[in-house]
Amino acid sequence: MGEKSVSMAVDLGGVRMQNPVNTASGTFGFGSVFEDFFDVARLGAITLKGCSAEPWAGNPAPRMCEVPSGMMNTVGLANPGVRGMVEQYGEYLAGLEGRGCRVIVQAAGHSVEEYVAAVELIEEHCPWASGVEMNISCPNIARGGALVGGTPESASEVVRAVRPRVRRPLLVKMAPVRVPEIARACEAEGADALSLINTINGMSIDVRTRRSRLSKPTGGVSGPAIHAIAVRMVWEAAQAVKIPINGMGGVTSWQDAAEMILAGATSVTVGTASFYDPTCAADVVDGLAAWAAEQGVTDINELIGAFEC
Amino acid sequence: MSAGLSVHDFAVVSNEPAADGLMRIVMAAPELAAALRPGQFVNVRVPGDASQILRVPLSFSHADAAAGTVEIVYAVVGDATRRLSEMAPGATSTAVGPCGNPWSEVVGARRACVVAGGVGITPVVACARMLAGSGVAFDAVVGAQTAGRLWGADVLEGLGAGTVAVTTDDGTAGRRGFTTDALADLLAQGPYDVVYTCGPEVMMAGVARICREAGVPCRVSMERMMSCGFGACATCNVAMVDGTYKSCCKDGPVFDAEEVAW
Numbered sequence: 001m002g003e004k005s006v007s008m009a010v011d012l013g014g015v016r017m018q019n020p021v022n023t024a025s026g027t028f029g030f031g032s033v034f035e036d037f038f039d040v041a042r043l044g045a046i047t048l049k050g051c052s053a054e055p056w057a058g059n060p061a062p063r064m065c066e067v068p069s070g071m072m073n074t075v076g077l078a079n080p081g082v083r084g085m086v087e088q089y090g091e092y093l094a095g096l097e098g099r100g101c102r103v104i105v106q107a108a109g110h111s112v113e114e115y116v117a118a119v120e121l122i123e124e125h126c127p128w129a130s131g132v133e134m135n136i137s138c139p140n141i142a143r144g145g146a147l148v149g150g151t152p153e154s155a156s157e158v159v160r161a162v163r164p165r166v167r168r169p170l171l172v173k174m175a176p177v178r179v180p181e182i183a184r185a186c187e188a189e190g191a192d193a194l195s196l197i198n199t200i201n202g203m204s205i206d207v208r209t210r211r212s213r214l215s216k217p218t219g220g221v222s223g224p225a226i227h228a229i230a231v232r233m234v235w236e237a238a239q240a241v242k243i244p245i246n247g248m249g250g251v252t253s254w255q256d257a258a259e260m261i262l263a264g265a266t267s268v269t270v271g272t273a274s275f276y277d278p279t280c281a282a283d284v285v286d287g288l289a290a291w292a293a294e295q296g297v298t299d300i301n302e303l304i305g306a307f308e309c
Numbered sequence: 310m311s312a313g314l315s316v317h318d319f320a321v322v323s324n325e326p327a328a329d330g331l332m333r334i335v336m337a338a339p340e341l342a343a344a345l346r347p348g349q350f351v352n353v354r355v356p357g358d359a360s361q362i363l364r365v366p367l368s369f370s371h372a373d374a375a376a377g378t379v380e381i382v383y384a385v386v387g388d389a390t391r392r393l394s395e396m397a398p399g400a401t402s403t404a405v406g407p408c409g410n411p412w413s414e415v416v417g418a419r420r421a422c423v424v425a426g427g428v429g430i431t432p433v434v435a436c437a438r439m440l441a442g443s444g445v446a447f448d449a450v451v452g453a454q455t456a457g458r459l460w461g462a463d464v465l466e467g468l469g470a471g472t473v474a475v476t477t478d479d480g481t482a483g484r485r486g487f488t489t490d491a492l493a494d495l496l497a498q499g500p501y502d503v504v505y506t507c508g509p510e511v512m513m514a515g516v517a518r519i520c521r522e523a524g525v526p527c528r529v530s531m532e533r534m535m536s537c538g539f540g541a542c543a544t545c546n547v548a549m550v551d552g553t554y555k556s557c558c559k560d561g562p563v564f565d566a567e568e569v570a571w
Contacts, residue, residue, distance in 0.1 A: 028541060029540055029541045033541055036539075037314070037316065058546065063543070064535065071363060073542070075542075078543050078554065273362075275363065275536040276354070276536070
C-alpha cells in the first residue's frame with residue numbers, strides 16, 4: 001500500500017503531533033481509561049476533560065439521553081479541578097507525552113476571572129502539557145448564562161485576558177455560533193489554533209411526563225447527527241483565519257476525519273464515538289494513513305483544505 | 310479498573326422469553342465469561358439501526374467460565390432491547406466489559422438476604438451464585454408487578470436459598486405487596502449479616518431504610534442512563550449523602566446503601 005511513505009505529522013499551532021488524530025474534551029476522560037482498549041500513545045494528541053481552578057460537581061442526573069444518530073448531555077463540566085486532575089493523572093500524562101502523544105489540557109470557567117485562574121494553575125502544575133485549550137462555550141454566570149464565547153466581543157475579551165498568561169500553544173474551543181466572526185476575533189487576540197465544533201444546544205422532551213429527558217431543559221447534541229454541520233463550520237473557519245483548525249463533530253470513521261481535513265482541519269478529533277467504539281481514534285489513525293497513501297500524497301499536510309468545489 | 314476491560318465479540322447461543330416482558334439471552338464470549346465477576350455489567354452493541362449509536366448496558370445473571378457463556382435476563386423496554394430480543398442463535402456482535410465493580414462480600418458474613426424487584430433479579434441471581442460459592446447461607450425476596458413477569462425464584466431455590474419469598478403488586482403470585490414488606494418480616498425472624506438488592510430505585514431506598522433501622526449492612530446495585538460504561542463520559546452520576554457525585558459505571562454500580570443520597 002505504500003502507507004509508510006506518507007508523513008502523517010502535523011503542527012497544530014505549535015502542538016507538534018505525530019499524526020492528525022486527537023480526542024475531544026469530555027469524551028476521553030484523562031486518557032488512562034482507554035489504555036485498556038489500545039495504546040493511547042498511538043494518537044497524535046489527547047485533549048483532557050475541561051478543568052476549572054476549583055472542582056465542579058456538575059449537574060444532577062440524568063445527564064444524558066439518546067437522540068437519533070446522536071446523544072445529548074448536560075454533564076455541566078463536572079471535573080476535579082486542575083490540582084485534583086494533576087494529583088490523579090499527572091504522572092500518567094507526563095508519561096504519555098514521553099511516549100509521543102501530545103497532551104492538551106482544557107481550561108473551563110464561568111467568567112474571565114475563572115479562566116485566568118484555571119490557566120494560571122495549568123501553567124504552574126502541568127509542565128508536561130504541550131498545549132492549553134480554552135473552552136469558551138461555557139455559560140457566563142455573571143451575564144445570565146450567555147456563552148462566554150457567544151459573540152466576537154466576548155470571545156475577544158476572554159482570549160485577550162488569558163493569552164499573556166499561557167506560554168504554550170493556546171487553542172480556543174469555539175461555540176458553534178457566528179463561526180467566521182468569532183474565529184477572526186480569536187485569531188486577532190493571539191490564539192494559536194481553533195477547535196470546533198462544540199456540541200450544538202438541543203432539547204428533548206418526554207411527551208408523557210412533559211419533562212426534559214435531561215435534568216436541565218437543554219443539552220449539547222453530539223454524534224453523527226451534527227457531523228455535516230461541523231464540516232461546514234470547519235470549512236468556514238478555515239476560510240476565515242490563517243491559524244490551524246482542530247476539527248471535530250460526529251467523527252466516527254476515517255472517512256469522517258478525511259472530510260474534516262479536506263474542509264481545512266489540520267487535526268481531527270474523535271469525540272462521542274469513543275463512548276461506543278472505544279478504539280475509534282486508533283482506527284482513524286490507521287484509516288487516514290491508508291487514505292493519504294491512496295490519494296497519492298507523500299505528506300498528509302498536502303490534503304489539508306484540499307477540498308475542491 | 311476492571312481486569313480484562315475490552316471490546317469482546319460474542320455469538321448468540323439462545324435468546325428466549327423468560328417471562329412476560331423478560332428475555333433470557335445466552336451469549337458465547339469465553340474471555341468475557343472468564344473475566345466477569347457477579348455484580349459487574351456489560352455494554353452491548355445491538356445491531357440493526359445505525360441511528361441508535363450507543364450500546365445497551367446490561368447486568369448479567371451468570372458468567373459461566375467453564376462453558377464460556379454469559380447469561381443475561383433483560384427487560385424489553387425500548388427499540389434497542391426489542392432488536393436485542395430479535396437476535397437469533399448464531400447472530401454476532403460485541404460487548405464492552407467487564408464494566409463496574411462486583412458485589413462486595415462482607416467479611417465474616419454467614420447469613421445474607423438478596424432482594425430483587427422486576428428485572429433487578431438479574432444481578433441478584435449473580436449475587437446468589439457468589440454467596441452459594443462462598444458458602445454463605447441466604448434467603449431471597451423476589452418481587453414483580455404480576456405473576457407473569459416473575460423470573461428467577463426457582464433459580465434461587467436451585468442455588469440453595471433457604472426461604473424464597475415472592476411478592477407481586479396484584480397478588481397473582483406469592484404475597485400481595487412489596488418486597489420491602491417481605492424483607493421486614495424475614496428480618497423480624499432473625500438477623501442477616503448483609504442484604505444485597507437490585508430493583509426500582511424507590512424499592513432499593515425502602516430496602517436501605519429497613520436495613521438501616523435493623524443495623525444490617527446493605528449493598529445496592531444502581532442504574533443510570535449512561536454512554537460508555539467505563540468512566541469516560543461522566544453522565545451516570547449518583548448523588549451521595551456527602552453531597553458529592555459518584556459514577557455509576559466506575560465507582561458502582563454496587564454501592565453501600567448508606568453512601569447513597571436516596
